[in-house]
Amino acid sequence: MTYQHGVNGYELPTSIAPPVVTTAGLTVVFGTAPIHLLDEPEKAVNRAEMAYTYSEAVKKMGYSADFDKYTVCEAISSHFALFAVSPLVMINVLDPEKHAVAVSETVNITKGEGILQADGVLKAKVVLKNGSNPIDKKDYELEFDDEGKLHIYTSNDGDVTVEFERLDPSLVTAADIVGGVSLDGSYKGIELVNTVFPRFREVPGILIAPKFSTNPLVAAVLKAKSKNINGLFQAKAFVDVPTSEVRDYTAVPEYKNMNNLDDPNMEVFWPKCSLGGIQYHKSTQAASLFNLIDAQNEGYPYHEASNNNLQMDAAVLEDGTEILLGLEQANYLNGQGIVTSLNFIGGWKLWGHRTSCYPGNTDPKDTFISVRRVFIYEMNQFILSYWQKVDKPGNRKLIDNVVDSKNIDLNGKAARQFILGGRIEFLREENPLTALIDGTYAFHLFITPATPAREIKGLFEFDPKYFETLFA
Structure with missing residues (x-):
């Protein structure tokens, strides 16, 4: 060590650890x-992609208004076009x-241009033929239009045979x-959720699988995964009751119970939303x-x-049949742990604040959606904020740092x-001493989020004493 003579300054780590934002x-x-x-x-198969804008999402996933075939596009439209929120993580399983x-x-080429009517055409698999003779790839160009139709540009006018492969989403x-x-x-598939945090340094918050979550197997796996992401984190799983199968609101609770759609980390929705058809x-x-x-x-x-x-103008079944629930009917679903929509005061609104474990579970930390989300958020944040303390000496300094910094955060x-x-x-x-000797340190967090004001009562009473105002 060099000889020191004079006044010197040294930096020490901050004794209060700031929380990590999730x-x-x-x-x-x-x-x-x-x-x-x-x-x-x-390159877009079974790979998590994150987008912050509509154009970025389209660049990474493509876009089609046919949501029944291309379900990721439904989320792109909802997130970026209808609600203007971001980011969105997209995982496509459609594999060529x-x-x-x-x-x-057979395509008719007129004035050097023809249009292939099939959907999902894989450009790399396209072969043009005049009769049985292949046309050299140098003699034509291929380009998609905004509606996803493949245009063929070539000097060979007349009918040509186009052999190709096309994606078939119905095979998924x-x-x-x-x-x-x-x-x-x-x-x-769903296991790719484990790659989101390592790649993007963001913890998943809500897991959805439009159309596919109506399948009990997919819903069950979403439920299981929501409680164990990267072996540490938790999220919410949003699933739908199939409106092609369950057409009456009174049958929704039975479907929910028969398919085990009940968990504090899961929300169940019925029916579908429609906007402009x-x-x-x-x-x-x-x-x-x-x-x-x-x-x-x-x-x-x-x-x-x-x-x-x-963002809707009607609640519908899959075949387009409109469903108009009254307040009593919507509340019946809410009381069974099902979230629906209600057109009552102020237009069409999401209606329901209970997680799917209600009414079988009545613990407020499990049954109110907002309270459950706060607990998930706080658990995830605790892990992220104090991961840096792992394997540091378990002394009073570490304990005080965790206690003081988290109390400041909670205050x-x-x-x-x-x-x-x-x-x-x-x-x-x-x-206990045995746990400390083994390197385990337990911190107890007490957190009380406000429960939602699910019922606001006005108590009205006739008060005769105001007759005195007649003699004032």
């Missing part, structure tokens, strides 16, 4: 996308290697959405609405999305009315 409503959508519109479709069929079509099954881990260690699954619009409400409240998920406007949230109050303690009875 994105409470970061939506991850699993489904199918029109990747045939991309230059390299194979598995979900494509070989077909041919629930097993493709569920996915898993391959022998080479790669993730597929375009249908959206209610889970899709709800995910966007939750993001919007969070953004209006500094990103903290303490505010219910219920009684806030959806600030209480001052801003995000929560009614909260504190963290390091208790002797929860830290």
Whole structure:
């Protein structure tokens, strides 16, 4: 060490650890996308992509207004066009290697241009023939228009035979959405949620699979995954009851119970939303609405999305049949842990604040959506904020740092009315000597979010004493 003589300054680490900000409503959508519109479709298969703008989402996934075929586009439309929220994580499972069929079509070339009518055409698989003779690829060009139709530009006027492969989204099954881990260690389907945090440093907040979540297997896996992301984090799973199968509101609770759609981390929605004749699954619009409400409240998920406007002009079944629920009917569904929509005061609004575990579970931390989201947020934030303390000496300095910094954080949230109050303690009875010797340190967090004002009562009484005003 060099000889020191004089006054010197040294920096020490801050004794209070600032909390890590998490994105409470970061939506991850699993489904199918029109990747045939991309230059390299194979690179958009079973890979998580994040977008902050509509154009970025389209560039990474393609876009089609046919939401029944391309379900990821439903979330793109809802997030970026209807609610203007971001970001969105998109995972496409439509695979040209598995979900494509070989077909041919006769196209009339007029003035050097022809249009292929088939949808989902894979440009790399297109072969033009004059009769049985292939046309050299140098003699024609291919380009998609805004509606996804493939235009052929060539000097060969007249009829040509076009042989090609096209994507067939109908071949995608629930097993493709569920996915898993391959022998080479790669993730597929819903398992790809484990790649979101390592890639983007954002914790998933809401998991959706438009159309596919009506399948009980997909819903079950979403439910399981919502409680174990990267072995640490939790999220919410939004699923839909199939309106093609369940057409009456009184049958929704039975479907929910028969298919085990009951968990504090799961929300169940029925029926679908329609806007200008375009249908959206209610889970899709709800995910966007939750993001919007969070953004209006500094990103903290303490505010219910219920009684806030959806982007819809009708509630419908899959075949387009309109469903108009009265307040009593909508409340019946809410009382069974089902979220619906209501056109009562102020237009069409999301209606329901109970998680799917209600009424079987009545613990407020589990049954109110906003309260549950606060607990998930706080657990995720605790992990992120104090991960840096792992393997540091478990001494008084570490304990005081965690306790002091988290109490400051909770006091600030209480001052801003995000929560009614909260504190963290390091208790002797929860830290036995055997646990401390083994390197386990337990901190007890007490958090009380405000429950939603689900019923506001006005008590009206006739008071005879005001007759005295007649003699004033």
